[in-house]
Each structure stands twice: as C-alpha cells, then as structure tokens.
Amino acid sequence: xxxxxxxxxxxxxxxxxxxxxxxxxxxxxxxxxxxxxxxxxxxxxxxxxxxxxxxxxxxxxxxxxxxxxxxxxxxxxxxxxxxxxxxxxxxxxxxxxxxxxxxxxxxxxxxxxxxxxxxxxxxxxxxxxxxxxxxxxxxxxxxxxxxxxxxxxxxxxxxxxxxxxxxxxxxxxxxxxxxxxxxxxxxxxxxxxxxxxxxxxxxxxxxxxxxxxxxxxxxxxxxxxxx
Numbered sequence: 001x002x003x004x005x006x007x008x009x010x011x012x013x014x015x016x017x018x019x020x021x022x023x024x025x026x027x028x029x030x031x032x033x034x035x036x037x038x039x040x041x042x043x044x045x046x047x048x049x050x051x052x053x054x055x056x057x058x059x060x061x062x063x064x065x066x067x068x069x070x071x072x073x074x075x076x077x078x079x080x081x082x083x084x085x086x087x088x089x090x091x092x093x094x095x096x097x098x099x100x101x102x103x104x105x106x107x108x109x110x111x112x113x114x115x116x117x118x119x120x121x122x123x124x125x126x127x128x129x130x131x132x133x134x135x136x137x138x139x140x141x142x143x144x145x146x147x148x149x150x151x152x153x154x155x156x157x158x159x160x161x162x163x164x165x166x167x168x169x170x171x172x173x174x175x176x177x178x179x180x181x182x183x184x185x186x187x188x189x190x191x192x193x194x195x196x197x198x199x200x201x202x203x204x205x206x207x208x209x210x211x212x213x214x215x216x217x218x219x220x221x222x223x224x225x226x227x
Contacts, residue, residue: 001136001167001193010167013186013213017169019083027076034072087169090183093151097142101154101161101174101196104203108142111153116226122206135205136193141212145219146186154180159201165194165209173198186213 002010012018100107109117123137144150154163156174164171165184172182186192194209214222 001133001191012169013167013188013190013192014169014184015187016083016087016185017167019086020169023079023083026079030072030076087182090151090181091149093183094145094148096151096153097144098153099155099163099174101156101158101163101200101207103158103201104207106207106209108140110223113223113227116223118226120210122208133193136195136208136210138208138210141191141210143212143214143219143222144184144186145216146189146213148185148216150184152182152184154182160198161196161200161207162198163194163209164197165192165211167192168211170194171197186211189213189215 009017009021009024012021096111098109098111100109105122106120107117108120118140120138120140120142122135123132123139125134128134128137152163152170152172154172154174155178156176158176160176161174162171163174163182168184168186170182170184172180174180190213192211192213194211196204196207196209198204200207
C-alpha cells in the first residue's frame with residue numbers, strides 16, 4: 001500500500017503491474033530526452049546570434065523532424081498495445097468472483113461455490129483496532145489464492161463505481177446493468193488495499209477494498225469454514 005509522502009507507484013504485485021511500471025519508465029525516459037533536446041535548442045536560440053542560412057530551408061532537416069517523431073510514437077505504441085492485450089486476455093481462470101457495488105458497501109459472491117457470499121463494509125474509525133488503517137479496513141476481506149488466475153466480474157446496483165487496486169494494476173468501472181470483467185494474479189501473499197476510483201456520491205471516500213492473497217491450502221481452509 002502507499003505510504004505518506006509517496007511520489008511514485010506502489011510496489012508491483014502482479015505481472016501486469018510490473019509491465020505497466022516498465023512501460024511507465026520507458027515512456028518517461030523518452031519524454032525526458034525530448035524535453036532536454038527542446039530545452040537545449042531553446043537555450044541555444046536565446047544565447048547565440050549565429051544563424052545557419054543553409055538549414056532554414058533544407059529538405060533533409062524537414063525529413064528528419066517528420067520521420068523522427070513517427071519512430072518515437074511507434075516505440076511508445078508497440079509496448080502499450082502489448083500490455084493492453086495482456087490486460088484483456090483471460091485464460092482458464094481458476095476462480096471467478098462477482099463484485100456488486102452498492103451505496104455504500106460491496107457484495108462479493110464466489111460463483112464457483114454454491115453458497116459463498118458476503119457483504120464488505122468499512123470499519124468506522126471509532127471501532128478500529130490498534131494498528132489498523134483508517135478508511136481502509138473492512139469487516140470482511142476478500143480472500144483469494146495467490147499465483148492463480150482470478151476472474152473478477154464487476155457491476156453496480158445504483159450508480160457508477162470503480163473497483164481499483166493499485167498494487168495489482170487493476171481498475172474496472174462498475175456500471176449499472178452491465179457486467180465488466182478483469183483478471184488478477186498475485187505473485188506473493190499479502191494484504192492489498194484499494195478504494196472506489198469513481199466519484200459516486202457523498203460516501204465515495206468510505207468504500208475501501210481489501211484483498212487477502214494466501215497460498216492455495218489456506219484458501220481452501222478459509223472457503224471450507226465459510227460454507
């Protein structure tokens with residue numbers, strides 16, 4: 001999860017988020033190089049009186065500043081499209097969980113089980129235990145197996161919401177009357193926090209998401225105890 005005064009992204013926990021971080025660094029380096037070149041040219045124009053008349057109307061220069069931006073855009077577009085298709089790809093999910101948003105709580109249903117569903121409410125500040133996180137803790141966490149492909153079905157019963165967990169690289173809109181889906185897979189166990197990322201009303205800031213990723217044997221014990 002994020003820590004105070006953090007400027008960068010949260011630590012990546014899924015292969016998708018790792019790819020997104022690499023793409024961010026790749027694109028940021030291109031932007032940095034372009035900005036440095038433009039700043040250098042502007043500083044030269046302001047500090048020197050020399051003018052090369054041969055470059056004011058040169059076909060070669062026009063060719064370069066037409067082709068070079070096209071190459072840069074290709075270098076950005078190719079990895080971007082690769083990640084986009086990776087995020088949409090779903091291959092034989094191990095488990096399917098349906099998430100239904102309400103004002104102001106979430107309902108989770110494990111569709112592979114006959115009767116495994118629960119509601120998740122934020123714990124009020126006055127009821128928090130020592131060390132618990134304000135506005136992020138819930139009374140019922142979503143327990144999922146790690147290193148397994150999980151399919152999340154996301155929808156809403158009232159207004160627009162958004163199911164987002166930054167460390168997993170997830171953000172899926174919840175739209176009334178529509179069922180959206182996304183996949184997640186965690187490479188390590190732990191607690192992962194998220195919040196509603198769509199302005200949905202007066203209690204928008206009080207709808208946290210908590211995922212508890214555990215090894216498969218612990219998930220099986222948890223699911224058996226919930227049935």
